[in-house]
Amino acid sequence: MPALAATKKAMDLAEMMDATVFVATVPEKTPLTVLEQMGEHVEEFRYTGEIANGPEVAREYGILRGIEVREMPMESGPIVGSILRVADEVKPDMIVIGNSGRSGWERITLGSVAEGVMRHSRYPVTMTKGYNKDELTEILSIANGLIKPSMDYVTETKVVKVPLQELQLGKRLGMSFAALLTFLAPYFGLGILNSFFEDVATTAVIGSMTVGLIWLLALFPLGIITGIGFHRLAAEYD
Template sequence: MYDRILVPTDGSEPATAAVEEAIALARQNDAELHALYVVEPIPLGGFAAGAKPASAEWGDVVERQRAEGNEATAAVAELAADSDLEVVEAVEHGNPDAQILRYAGEADIDAIVMGTHGRSGADRIVLGSVTETVVRKSDVPVLTVRMGD
């Protein structure tokens, strides 16, 4: 049913819960798993490690986010290693919801699995703003995963 599954990640706990669900779905369908991290053009949130550069230039901030993205997608691959899944890692630049939807179309993704909220927390009461936009605009099924208590 699903040959290619996309799991956007920002390295946060809600994203990790979604990664675990995506791995289970990919294993059930013998599907290829795509791990995507999006570097925003203007970094608004904090880093996963909680450290922000005090006086770094924007280029340094973007490079640090790119490195964080490489770590986040590598963590997905590491979690999927025991499941013997093929994992494609990608780090893209741009607006997260737009990049997730663009990537899904270009990579011929069959399903998207993502957390209801990312690192920034509850932007909305029920869904984070990125997740809400992806759910509304996606041409493929989107499975949202709520972080457990």
């Protein structure tokens, strides 16, 4: 909702100034699990209302108003930083941004992107505060047609169908197994040593360091090396 208010404001201004609107939407990249993202979403809903596909809404609304709209490709990173970077590319006459109106704990924990942009921007900034639903009817009806399905923010993977033979499953599995053996053979080897050759395992070779202990400690670096080696190999398949 705040984003819609800002989009409308930007269009109003663009109309007056006969300007082009550049749209920037920065998705927040978080390492959260699905349930956490849902929790975030539920909370965010209180401030934003439905979540629609921002750039598309702006494009359609632009067509309706007869204003040129360009979408800016965004890279992930801090949200404020991303917006400022796009601003440096576009060198706009004005940045229009919506204030979500978060307060209290939400405000403390998440901070305010709009304020961050205002503080650091080298360009004039207009910030919309709150929104009046009656003024937003047009853009709202467009947005309602472009609501994101609730779980859409979780990556949708497209399947590029590959014939089974071309996947070389056998070869890949063989490679994985070979790598796995470099670790598992000595790993289970320690089990054999401890179970059947206890005398050898408890023989001290360097000071009090026994064969079993050295074997055990060596498994850690071996495991890491195995992992790195496999990563190198597998990278060729990416």
